Amino acid sequence: MTLDTYEESEIHQLVHDFYDDIRVHAVLGPIFNKHISDWDHHLAIMVDFWSSLLCRSARYSGSPMMKHARLPELSAELFCAWLAQFEVSTARHPNQQLARHAREFSKRIARSLWMGYQIDKNPDQPPKELNCGESCA
Numbered sequence: 001m002t003l004d005t006y007e008e009s010e011i012h013q014l015v016h017d018f019y020d021d022i023r024v025h026a027v028l029g030p031i032f033n034k035h036i037s038d039w040d041h042h043l044a045i046m047v048d049f050w051s052s053l054l055c056r057s058a059r060y061s062g063s064p065m066m067k068h069a070r071l072p073e074l075s076a077e078l079f080c081a082w083l084a085q086f087e088v089s090t091a092r093h094p095n096q097q098l099a100r101h102a103r104e105f106s107k108r109i110a111r112s113l114w115m116g117y118q119i120d121k122n123p124d125q126p127p128k129e130l131n132c133g134e135s136c137a
Contacts, residue, residue: 054101064109079114115127
């Protein structure tokens with residue numbers, strides 16, 4: 001897959017639409033709202049993150065693994081819910097090429113964060129694969 005040039009406004013829309021959905025999600029909303037006090041700041045970081053992935057802008061510098069490792073309540077089911085919501089949210093995006101590309105990254109991100117989370121919490125046990133079924137495979 002080659003990286004195409006996407007408009008920053010498209011990435012901004014993708015991120016904001018997704019997190020608008022997350023904030024009201026029955027399961028994920030309370031978790032995100034508990035841990036994010038400044039949504040404008042978080043969304044700006046997420047736009048930079050996705051821009052770095054989708055446009056190779058190199059605007060993001062941070063450690064998503066460390067942020068997620070601090071959260072005590074994560075589970076495979078929550079990662080699968082995040083992926084499912086990402087699929088639903090991005091399916092509405094006007095640029096479906098961008099949306100498909102973002103979904104490819106989202107699966108790798110979820111798997112990586114889930115594996116890292118397990119290793120951090122239980123370093124003596126082998127991590128379990130993230131198995132979200134066909135819709136997120």
